[in-house]
Amino acid sequence: MMVSKLFGIIFFCGLLSPSQEVLSGLSCAVSSQAMQNVLSDAIIHNGLLQQHLQGLVLPNIMGEGRLLNSPVSITGLHLVQVRLPRLSVVLLPGIGVQLTIGAKLQLSGNCLVGLLSELIDILVDVNITANIKCTNFESGTVQVVTEDCLCILGAIKVKILSGLLTLSVNEMVLRQLTATLPALLCPVVDIVMNLVNIQLLGTLNAVIPVGTAGTIHYQLASIPYTSGKFLGLDLDGAVKQVEGSTIPHDSSPSALPPLVDRLLLLVMRQSFLNAILTLLLRIPPQTFPCTPDVFSGANHLHEALWTITPAGCSPCRGTSPLNIKLMLGGNPLILLEENKASVKLSVLIQVFIKHLDGSILNLLLLKADLGLNVRVSIVGGRLVLQLALGSTALSLESSDVGISNISALKPHCSSLLMERLLPAINGALNVGIPLPNVLGIPLIKVDVQI
Known part of the structure; x- marks a missing residue:
């Protein structure tokens, strides 16, 4: 009985009319949905992204808060939690896999407004898009390269206990995070993809x-x-x-x-x-x-x-x-x-x-x-x-x-x-x-x- 959505199919073939010609004993076609499932499991559900972002430390943010003309400094800013991570995949012909990771990053640090110091919480939406290419094939292994990594920040929420921050401080935080987060997040994506590559190669290169x-x-x-x-x-x-x-x-x-x-x-x-x-x-x-x-x-x-x-x-x-x-x-x-x-x-x-x-x-x-x-x-x-x-x-x-x-x-x-x-x-x-x-x-x- 045929079913509408198959998780696998084995197809025996002899000589077919060649389109994508291959010379191996076994070939596989993996759909974009399957790749999305595989990468979501490896990166999101297994906690690999959270593990490598955990404890991420951001540069201090300094600026003018326009609150009683008091300067604002945010120090010790670090990642606390990756909330609601999601992943999608697009297959790019001749290039590789376009990976998009979206999440809310919860950051925490110390905020000094004038002489008043207290904890600050920042929740920022990030959307990371990168092209993942396979290169340097040798003896059953390939390397993956992360290219054209783009990190876009969306909505941001800044909260301190006293509630003394103004809209200008939100703008200052967004501006500083836009300048610094991509340089911190894109290398993490590269590290994670290389670890995933090793893991997935282990499913292909096996003695059974x-x-x-x-x-x-x-x-x-x-x-x-x-x-x-x-x-x-x-x-x-x-x-x-x-x-x-x-x-x-x-x-x-x-x-x-x-x-x-x-x-x-x-x-x-x-x-x-x-x-x-x-x-x-x-x-x-x-x-x-x-x-x-x-x-x-x-x-x-x-x-x-x-x-x-x-x-x-x-x-x-x-x-x-x-x-x-x-x-x-x-x-x-x-x-x-x-x-x-x-x-x-x-x-x-x-x-x-x-x-x-x-x-x-x-x-x-x-x-x-x-x-x-x-x-x-x-x-x-x-x-x-x-x-x-x-x-x-x-x-x-x-x-x-x-x-x-x-x-x-x-x-x-x-x-x-x-x-x-x-x-x-x-x-x-x-x-x-x-x-x-x-x-x-x-x-x-x-x-x-x-």
Whole structure:
């Protein structure tokens, strides 16, 4: 069921018509609303802005109060609290993120009017706008630069206990704060954004285990880019086996599909998925007796086998039990079509007799080329693939006893593979493909499209 507002979408693609071409294993489009949520959480809700503004000390304010011609001096002026902070984001094509932070700053200090000294409270509206650019990409990291920082002051309220301040003092305070606050606040924004950058890079550059089979090393592949609708991120996904070797995968240029009304779009490429399937489907060969307690269709397979066995094969009809060996014959290949995913997988089926002296009689060795239908789901931040048998093509590889016509074995081999092999494959895939925690955006209400 489609929902109107999706927190995440996984989109498998092969080769699309390139617009924004990328060469990585995984790409992301992050909407301006999602970026606003991410930065609001990091800067506002987690208290980072308050933390770095706390204790901010402002220069003394000196001037003429026009109250009984008494001079006014305000000293020890410092930030007490950031009230009602709010943040908004605009994505500027080719530039970066335009960040706007609005808040009320509560300041406190000592006010000396003539010989009268008392506490002063100042509440001033500030609006800070800055362009945030990413530069100096290297090995999965970027630096952020704050440019064109503009700090505009709005309404101001000045209060002392005696209430002896005049309008001219308000004007004097506003004038002095307008001259001094931007030089104090803009560097704080720069510090905060650099800390946020480190935090967010940690969500992109991560080594995530894939069960006990190996790991995926996600890393930012290139400098982020912006359009008017989304922030684009390309990630490398190095698929490594547990012993440390990397499973290679090719990358082809492709285009990001439209973001529409989604907060986050993840695009995973076919070659990247093939590398992960190769990692997960390292299933050891299965060898077992062809008996009903192991394979429910064992008796039917026996009967079909005897009908195609040459009459002169006396060992075939002896008392030695049949044995079956299943082994994967090469790496899996995932194929992506519109609204459909399938996996091609080759399996070798050996049917043999093991004599008491240890010698083996190979009745036949079959190659089964399987077409497996893929069902996709998201579980706990992992992409889980489950396979079902769609088609089976059997071919004879060899036979020590002269078997040549294997057409009668197809239904029995299909049953054998469904009963013995598919549970092992789906068990291996049940670990799931770990997805990067892109900018900490939760994958909730996920729509999966192929």
